[in-house]
Amino acid sequence: MALAHIIWVDDEIESLQSQKLFLENKGYDVQTFTNGFDAIDYVKDNLVDVVLIDESMPGITGLETLAKIKELNQSLPVVLITKNETENLMDEAIGSQISDYLIKPVNPNQVWLSLKKIIDNKRLVSEKTTTAYQQQFRNLFMALNSNPDFNEWMDIYKKLVYWELEMQKTDSPEMVEVLQTQKNEANTEFFKFISRNYSKWTGPKSVEGPVMSHSLMQFKVLPHLEKGTPLFFILIDNLRFDQWKAIQPIFAESFRILEEDSFYSILPTATQYARNAIFAGMLPIDIEKKFPNQWKNDDEEGGKNLHEEELLRAQLKRLGKEDIKVSYTKVVNNQAGLDLVNNMHNLLTNDLNVIVYNFVDMLSHARTEMEVLKELAGDEMSYRSITASWFEHSPLHQALRKISEKNIRVILATDHGSVRVKNPCKVVGDKQTTTNLRYKHGRNLNYEPKDVLAFRDPKEAGLPTPTVNSSYIFAKEDGFLCYPNNYNYYVNYYRNTFQHGGVSLEEMIVPVIKMQSK
Known part of the structure; x- marks a missing residue:
């Protein structure tokens, strides 16, 4: 990893040599200045990761230096270091979008922690998220394979959503892919679960099911x-x-x-x-x-x-x-x-x-x-x-x-x-067949049985029978139902779009x- 480049501005910088050494030993590149003007000139021409500024300096104060630095680079993190604990100074500093606020005398560990928070935060969160998901992966895998009931399915889906949102904090495409695979696997199992149980909840002889x-x-x-x-x-x-x-x-x-x-x-x-x-x-x-x-x-x-x-x-x-x-x-x-x-x-x-x-x-x-x-x-x-x-x-x-x-x-x-649909499945139907991409009903539907959940008798799914002999089919996982005519055009048009009507956790x-x- 490249060295993080820090500048430290303090009119008494000589007395902070031991702090500078401490940070250099921790792997930071530290440049020091005794006044705000030199620091501003340096920021104009150089890449800097974090600025540490003393508040009370002769010539130009820390807050004035901060304002000029923010004009040059709005997103550059600045840590204000001060002896002054008055509330209005803190308010002004926070209003000027500082990243941290340290009270003198500061010890080396305080400064180091502040830099770690600012520079390494994303990496540390990413690593922590990845490790935590790796530990959870096995639990989720076991939950998926232990024949979950409808309550456990709600719990599994919530956990998958939780990890999907957590993964936004990581920069590990491999782990994102592992999670995606686990989610696909969950949808495969969920489809089997719904195929076995749905008509028990909605058919004429329904037994107790989830709130629907x-x-x-x-x-x-x-x-x-x-x-x-x-x-x-x-x-x-x-x-x-x-x-x-x-x-x-x-x-x-x-x-x-x-x-x-x-x-x-x-x-x-x-x-x-x-x-x-x-x-x-x-x-x-x-x-x-x-x-x-x-x-x-x-x-x-x-x-x-x-x-x-x-x-x-x-x-x-x-x-x-x-x-x-x-x-x-x-x-x-x-x-x-x-x-x-x-x-x-x-x-x-x-x-x-x-x-x-x-x-x-x-x-x-x-x-x-x-x-x-x-x-x-x-x-x-x-x-x-x-x-x-x-x-x-x-x-x-x-x-x-x-x-x-x-x-x-x-x-x-x-x-x-x-x-989000990705896998096209061919369906052939007569003129009365509906156009929805995730479900169809009609009289003479031809389809690959493994691609869909089919109800030859709509009553089993608590559905009306629009015409005599009409049956319903529902796409599973991320499949979408396409007719053979103009097949490639429609497949390309609809692939990767968000659709609804079928069977998936989402x-x-x-x-x-x-x-x-x-």
């Missing part, structure tokens, strides 16, 4: 209703667990996060199915029976999520909650977001406020979701970063900040996640978060 879309309101939202404390149920569409982790720090500024939980989205992991199930409190097969005029199958004309409020009110009535005061707001564009901000105070008189926020639609505006996301989010890390940036500047964030001083509760959830295990205003 159709039981979310009953078990994760309504129990938190409390007279006198408005409850906000916010559903952001298409929000994966790792995207929640990206926006969590922004929420944490105004809210206390009481519980970070997850639930299972039903199949297809698509808005029309999963979100209608959440608000109706029913599986799609039952929504179609009870609300034949409101339910639309994929191949029918018209909007598929136009009756959420009606379904929600019917569910509340069924659960004996018809006397509570409820509002329902759907935000599908920026203007609706701004209207929400202005209306937030009026919502505080309700017991329950449901806000549906179309994040992916908002992100892409009128252009196709595909192209925008393809340009902006080529991988998971950039997808998380867009999510955080979008949320921070969104009307939703503004609206929540506006009421965060009031005594309120917030439940944040989503309808389903998404997965699409099915999604966040439900309980928060309280601080």
Whole structure:
């Protein structure tokens, strides 16, 4: 590793020779100056890693030197060393973006620790993260291979997300690759788990399963209703667990996060199915029976999520909650977001406020979701970063900040996640076959059985039967379903894009978060 280049500016630098020697023995290259002017000239023409500055020097003070150095190089770390402990000096120093603040007399170890923090921080964090994951790798491997149940799967996925976020701090591409392989392996096992168990949770003879879309309101939202404390149920569409982790720090500024939980989205992991199930409190097969005029199958004309409020009110009535005061707001564009901000105070008189926020639609505006996301989010890390940036500047964030001083509760959830698709799988179907890339239903579907989870009888998956003999298939892991015509064009167009509708940890295990205003 190259020597770190330090300059130390102090009008009594002679008395610090032993300190300089100590740092040189630790492998730093140290250049000394007795006044700020010489230091500023040196920084103009030389590469420097850290500047140590004494505050009180004749001619030009440490803070004045600091200001001039920052003009030359905004990101150069500066450590201020001073005898003066007055608060206003500290405030001024911190306001001038110093990296550290040491009080004289300083001992050599203090200075060394400060340099270590500044110069070696990234490397040390990276090494520590890599070692910690290596230790966890075996535990995760064992958990994957010990036939996990639905609760253990939620735990495994959370841990994988945790390590994926931690790996952003490391510069070891090898370890990132090891984690990616482990995540792929987890998705392979998860697909087998869902194939074995899904119809047990949703079929006519269902047994107890996890909280899923159709039981979310009953078990994760309504129990938190409390007279006198408005409850906000916010559903952001298409929000994966790792995207929640990206926006969590922004929420944490105004809210206390009481519980970070997850639930299972039903199949297809698509808005029309999963979100209608959440608000109706029913599986799609039952929504179609009870609300034949409101339910639309994929191949029918018209909007598929136009009756959420009606379904929600019917569910509340069924659960004996018809006397509570409820509002329902759907935000599908920026203007609706701004209207929400202005209306937030009026919502505080309700017991329950449901806000549906179309994040992916908002992100892409009128252009196709595909192209925008393809340009902006080529991988998971950039997808998380867009999510955080979008949320921070969104009307939703503004609206929540506006009421965060009031005594309120917030439940944040989503309808389903998404997965970055990489492996094309050929499917042949008739004209009625649906166009979604992660699931299809139709009459004469031809496919490779190992590529998909198939339900020849949609009832087994709690799904309506759009036409006689139609079956459903769901893509697994990172596969996407393509027709043979124009095959190469579509494969190249859709590969590495984020899609949803199928079976993967990212699409099915999604966040439900309980928060309280601080």
